[in-house]
Amino acid sequence: MAKLSISKLSFLQFGPFDLTVQPNECVVISGPSGAGKSLLLRAIADLDPQQGIISLDGKNNFLFSPIEWRKKVGLLPAESEWWYETVGEHFRHIESTWFTQLGFDPAIAKRAINGLSTGERQRLALLRLLTNKPAILLLDEATANLDSENTQRMEALISAYKQQQQAAIIWVSHDIQQIARIADKHFMLRNNSLTQVS
Amino acid sequence: MGIIELSLKDLMSAAALIIVVVIITIWQQLKLTKSIIISAIRTVIQLLAIGFILHAIFAQPKFIWVIALATVMLLVASHEAVARQKKRFSGGWNFSFSLFSLLFASFGITIFTLNIIIGAHPWYAPQYAIPLLGMVIGNTMTGISLSLNQLTQTVWQQHRIIEQRLLLGESAKQAIADIHRDSIRIGMIPSINAMAVAGIVSLPGMMTGQILAGISPIEAVKYQIMIMFILTTASSFGIMLALSLSSKRLFDERQRLRLDRLINN
Structure with missing residues (x-):
């Protein structure tokens, strides 16, 4: 568990932004497209150059190696990318319970990526990210391309992880019903300002 | 004759x-x-x-003249190696990388060959040094050019995969390793092919030239064998050097993929 603090964070033409997310807290960010929501998550994951302060429990992000940082601050993009032939090759180590928790047969590790549905891929991408045991989860429209059944599965898994690991979560979402289900706090990112709406 | x-x-x-x-x-x-x-x-x-x-x-045959000509060859080849790339690094880095790699690989291998293998007197004897350097630079240039093009193009196309791998906590080196390897292979294939078909499909130009000039085919062949080996060696070294410099340049000190450093040629 860890607290994520962002202060005077700016990148490209966006910012400065301030935001704090406590352990076991889910902050939802919504706003018009092009407002910089995805870029904000990328900046926090240190995938793009940025100015300002990002810290975990008060420890500045440049005191971590980039590799350590991205393992602790896990970003799940809206679309998952896969580069090996089978599912299992994308996991450094595999515990079959991970798959069963998500409603998968452990044999899925041997299946070809090409044969998976979008929903399966996205759930597996989440699982792949969670194997790093990130203290912070950054979810970029994690369920935007999924049907309601798969969305529920994703939400259940994320909330279970949040509780177990006391994870702090920033979730970019547009779905009003989803926001009502998952958000502890809700911010709007609009006209280059981040304001709390609930 | x-x-x-x-x-x-x-x-x-x-x-x-x-x-x-x-x-x-x-x-x-x-x-x-x-x-x-x-x-x-x-x-x-x-x-x-x-x-x-x-x-x-x-x-x-003065050393200074040989060096002057070699420098011109090197500069032109460094420029040509990157002239037809679809993407290049902003700020002249492509030219610097290919210059540096050509300098080390081509000059290194040529100097080794002149001194240790041929044993020319003086070692920079222009009759040997210049044609040899020309062939080595030309071959290495082609290899570097192919590899660099492959690297930058593939990284451009697969940047989402590379970023996904970084997000999962892989180092820049791991995230680009497959692309890096494939790009090296692309550059080395022409040299390997040339060795494989030498004498069967193609009569190498230098050997043909020597035979036309009246040298016995056996002597010409011995030279050609040596040439094939040093061409392959020089282009392999040049490619690996140029690619490791370029792969590094694609990422910054925080191991972020910096596509903004690549621009269209």
Whole structure:
């Protein structure tokens, strides 16, 4: 568990932004497209150059190696990318319970990526990210391309992880019903300002 | 066994063949007419120029002249190696990388060959040093050019995969390892192919030249074997050097993929 603090964070033409997310807290960010929501998550994951302060429990992000940082601050993009032939090759180590928790047969590790549905891929991408045991989860429209059944599965898994690991979560979402289900706090990112709406 | 000298009339006959090609391209509307004429004229001017320069240097083999010519070859090759890339690094990094890699690989291997293998006296004897360096630089240049192009193009196309791998906590080196390896392979294939088909599908130019000049085929073949080995070695070293510099440049100190450093040529 860890607290994520962002202060005077700016990148490209966006910012400065301030935001704090406590352990076991889910902050939802919504706003018009092009407002910089995805870029904000990328900046926090240190995938793009940025100015300002990002810290975990008060420890500045440049005191971590980039590799350590991205393992602790896990970003799940809206679309998952896969580069090996089978599912299992994308996991450094595999515990079959991970798959069963998500409603998968452990044999899925041997299946070809090409044969998976979008929903399966996205759930597996989440699982792949969670194997790093990130203290912070950054979810970029994690369920935007999924049907309601798969969305529920994703939400259940994320909330279970949040509780177990006391994870702090920033979730970019547009779905009003989803926001009502998952958000502890809700911010709007609009006209280059981040304001709390609930 | 002497050599049959070519007269001006003989060269004019060869030029007549090119004119036939030009007429055909006009007729077929291939839009190559201008390039062919310009390139043909370049061939004449460039080769005549190097002929006179070599003639002068051979007459007075001074180290400084050899170095001067080698420097010109190096600069031109460094430029050409990156001239036809689809993407390049902003700020002249491509040129610097290929210059540095060509310098180390080509000059290193050529100096080794002149001193240790051939044992020319003096080691920079222009009759050996210049043609050898020319072949090594040319070959290494092609390899670097192919590899760099492959690297930057693939990274551009697969940047989402690379970023996904970084997000999962892989290092920049791990995230680009597959692309890096494939790009090296692409650059090395021409040299390996050349070795594989040498003497069967193709009679290498240098060997052909030596045979035309009246040297015994066995001697020519021995030289050619050595040439094949050093060409492959130099281009492998050059490619690996150029690619590791370029792969590094694609990422910054926080191991972020910096596509903004690549621009369209």
